[in-house]
Amino acid sequence: MNIHSVLSDRVYQALSFLVNLPINVSLKIHPSTKSEYGDYQIDGVMDIAKKFGMSSLCLARKLVDTLDLNGIAYKIDVISPGFINIFLDPNWLSQCLICVLSSSRLNIVTVIPKKTIVVDYSSPNIAKEMHVGHIRSTIIGDAFVRICEFLGYHVVRSNHVGDWGTQFGMLIAYLESIKIDLNKKITLSQLEIFYRFARRKYDQDPYFSKRARDCVVRLQNGDSRCLKIWNNLVKLSMLENQKIYDRLNITLNLTHSMGESTYNSMLPEIVKDLKKKGLALENKGAIVIFLDNFKNKRGKPMGVIIQKKDGAYLYSSTDIACIKYRCEILNAYKIVYYIDSRQHQYLKQIWSIAQKAGYVHNCILEHHTFGMVLGKNGKPFKTRSGATIKLTVLLNEAIKRARKLILNKKPNISKKKLDILSEVVGIGSIKYFELSKNRIINYIFDWDQILSFHGNTALYIQYAYTRIMSVLKKSYKIFKQHSFKNKIKLTTKNEKQLAVHLLQFEEVILFVYQNGTPHVLCSYLYNLSVLFSVFYEKFPIFYEENEELRISRVLLLSLISKTLKQGLNLLGIKTVNEM
Template structure:
C-alpha cells in the first residue's frame, strides 16, 4: 500500500469538509524524526496565509475533521501549523500481512502508459568512455523501475550514424585502400585511429574535406559500396558497446538501436510540411524556422536552420523527425531524454517546433532529465593521468582488480571461478551504486575507496546485508511455506522495520515520476541499517515463541526480497555468499 497516497486522498477529502478551496493540495511527507510521528501534513501555513486565517487554528480544524481512527492512534497538532500522524502498529501489521499474500511486494497496479526512454547514445567509431556512464545507468534504472510498475517501456539507444564523421572515416579508408580487406582489418581500435587521423586531415586538407562531404551524400543516397563500409563501422562499434552493456548489467540490446538514418526518409516531407504551414521560410538559401522565444542579444528573433542551402540536414531536423515518430507512430504518452546537459536548449527548440507543427499530441509529456559530471578528487573532470578521457573498459577493469584485491585481503574460502564472479558483482555494483546514489542533477567525486567500502551507503554494504539475511533464513531451517502468516508488532524495532517495508512503494513511485534513483538508494541503505538494528534488538533464531519467531522471520524475508528487488531496479546483482 502507498500510505502517502492514501493519506493524501483522506486529507483532500477533509479539505472539502473544512471548506478549503479545491485548488489547495495536501502536502504529506514522511516525518524526519520519530517524535513527530510517522507522517506529517505540511503546507498548512501557506494555505492559512492565502485564506487569511491563523495556521494553528486551521491545522486544528483539519485535524478534528480528519477521519483516521482506523489507522492512527494519535493525531498531533504542532505549532505553528503542522499535523503529525502516528500510525497504529496493528494497522501496520495488517498491511504487512496483505503484502505477504500478494505478488510484486504489494505494489499497486498502474494504468499502463507507453513510455519512451532515450539513453546511452554512444558515439560511433569510438569506444564508450566515462562520459556515457551516467546516461546509460540512470536511464536503465528508470526503465527498469517503470517497467516493474507495469508501464510499456520502449528503450531507445539513439545514435548518430548519418553525419560528417562517417564521410571522414570512409574517405580515409578509401584513401589508405583499407577497403580491399575491410572485414578483416577493421576493429574498434582501428576505427578510433582512423577517426583521429581523418579528423586531423579534414581540418587541414580542403580537398580531403570535400571528398568526405561527397561520401556523406553518397551514403545518404544509398551508394552500395559506401553503405557496405558504413555498415561495417556501425556493426563493429555496436559489438563493442554490447560487451560494455553486458558487463554493466544494462538491459540495452541492438534491438533498441535507432540511428539518425532511421528517420532520413521522413525529413523531406517534414521540410515541405513546415513550409506549407508557414512555419519555415527561406533565408539566404537555407530553410529556417523562427521561434518567438529565441532571440539574439539585440532582442531580434533568431532562426533555427533545418536545411542548409546545399540541401543537407542538421541534428535539429533529425531530432524533429525523431520526436514526431515517437509521438505519432510509437504513440508515446511520455518521452524521457537522458542526454548531455548541453543539449537542453537544442531539445527545447526541437520540441517547440514540433509542438507548433502539431507533431506532438497534447497529452505527451516531454522530459529532459539532466545529470551532472563525474569529477576527480580535485573537482576536475575525471580523466587519466595523461589527461585523456577514461574508457569504460579501463574503468571496469580497474574496478574488477580492486574488488579482487579486496576479496583476497579478506581471505575468503572460495575457488578462482567463484572469486572472479564475486569480484565482478562487487565491482560493477560499486561503480553503478556510487553514481546512482548521487542526485543526478549534481556533479560527484569518483572515489574508489568509498565505493568499495563495506560500511556506509555503498553497494557492498547493501549486498552484504542481503547475504546476511539469507544466512539467517538458512540457519533457521524453517520451511518458508509453513511459516505463520500473521505478523505481530510489539517491539519498537519491529514496528520501525515494518513501517519502512511499507514505504517501498512510495519510494519507487517517486523514482518513476522524477527519474531520480538516488531516492531508491537512500531507501535501501536505510532499510538495511534498520534491519541491522532490528536483528540486534529482536532475537529471531533463539526465541522459543513460534508466533514471534515466525513473525520476525517473515519481516526478514520481506526485507531480503525488497533489497533484492531494489538492487535489481538499479541494475545491481546480488550474491548469496559474500
C-alpha cells in the first residue's frame, strides 16, 4: 500500500488535462508536517504556473477541480499562493488498513521483472581481526541488502575481502622466515601480530622487502607453496569473521566471499585489453592509465597504475576486473558499494576506466559513502591506550551492559531468558544506534544513548513491541474470533494519525532503497512507537466498553506490531515477545 503512489497517479493525471507538463518540472507530494495542513500536501504548483505564465493560485484551483479523489479524500484545500492540502477519508484509510493487515507482506508489491543488484559491503582484511572500522559498512550494507530482497530484487552479496596484494607477500615471506607450522592451531590475533612484525621488517629491511615483493608475484602467478599458505590464512580469517557476522545477525556467509583473488585470472587479459584500446600506456616500466577528467596537483591528467614494473598487479586492476565480472557475468542492473567516503575519488576513477573500456553495460554504479565512528573526544573511536577496538570486544561489552540493565529491571529473571534477552538487546542496540545515524556523517559512540529506554533507540522500539504483544496475548480470543472481518474504526485523531503513518511504510522502504538511508526507516519506526504509546495511554483497550471499538483497536495494534517487527527485521534487529 502506497498512499504517495495513489495520490501521484491521480494528481499527474489531472495535471495532464490542464497543461503539457515539462519534463524538468515536477510536483512534490509529501506528508504534511502539521495536522491543520491535512495529511498530504502538494508543492510545486508555483513553478509549473510560472513556466506557462499562469497564476499559481488559479492553476492550483483548476487542479483541485479536475482532481478525482472521490472516496480517498474528504476535503482538499487550496492555500495562497498555490499550496494544496489533502485530508484523507477515514473510511478509505480503514479499508486500506484491513488490506495491509490481511497481507503477509503488509500489501507491499515486489518489483517486476526481477533485476540483479550486487552489493559490495563489509570487506574485512585477511589475517586481521574485524574492528570498529568495519561496523558501518557491514551493518548498513546488510540492512540495504535485506530491503532490496524484500522489494523483490535478486541480490548478490559481495564480501570483497582483502585477500590479495602486497600484505600477503609480506606475511608469506615472514611466515617462511620463522618456519611457522600452519597445520597447528593458530589464532587470528596471533596472525595479526605476525603481520605487524612483517610490516616492520618490510619497512626496515631491504632484503626482506624484496623477498616480500617476490612472494606477491609468485602468489599472483600461482606458486603452489605460496597458494597453500595463502589458503590457510584465508580460511582461518573467514571462519573467525563468520562468528562476528552470526553474532551481529548479518546475512553474509562464507559463500558470499568474493575477494580480490576471485579476479586474479582476469588481470593479464584486462591489462592487455586496456592497452589494445589505447587506454593504458607504458610509463617508466609500469602500465598506467591517464584520466583527463581527473587532474593532479599540477593540473595534469591523473595517472592510475594498473601494473607495476615488476609485473605485480594493484588494487586498481583488480577493481576494474571486478566491475567487468559483475556487469558481464552477474548481469548486474545496479552495483552498490558501501565503502569509506575517503575512497570516493578512487572509485570514480575506476568507474571511469571501466566505462571507457566498455565494461559497463546499462549498469548503475552507486557509492553509498559513510563517515567515521568517533569517541566523545571527537576523534576516531579507540581504546584508552589508542588501539583500534575489536568488534568482538565491542559486542561482548554491549551484551555485558545489556545484562546489567536487564537485571536492574528484572532481578528474578531466569538465566536462560537473561542470556537470550541480553544478546537481543545488546546486539540490537549497537546495530540500531549505527543505523539510526545518517550514514554520510560522522557520529559519536555513546553507551548511555545506545542502551536507553528513552528516545530513538532500539530498546524503546523493542519495548513498545513487547507491550503490544502483551496486549495481543490477552486479546487472543477476540482477535482469533473476529480477525479481518471487522472494520478498523478511526474515531479519534490519534487513531487517524496511526493509520496514515502505518500506510506510509512502503513509501519509507522505497525511499531507503532509492537513497541507501536506513536512518529514515529508524525514524519511521521510532515515530510509530511514539504514536502507539500516546494512543495506548489515552485509550487502554481493556477499559473500552464498546465491543466494536475494542475489536477495532486490537486489530490496529496487531498491524502496529507486524509493522514494527517487519521494519526491525529489515534492519537486521531481532524482537522478543517479553521484556
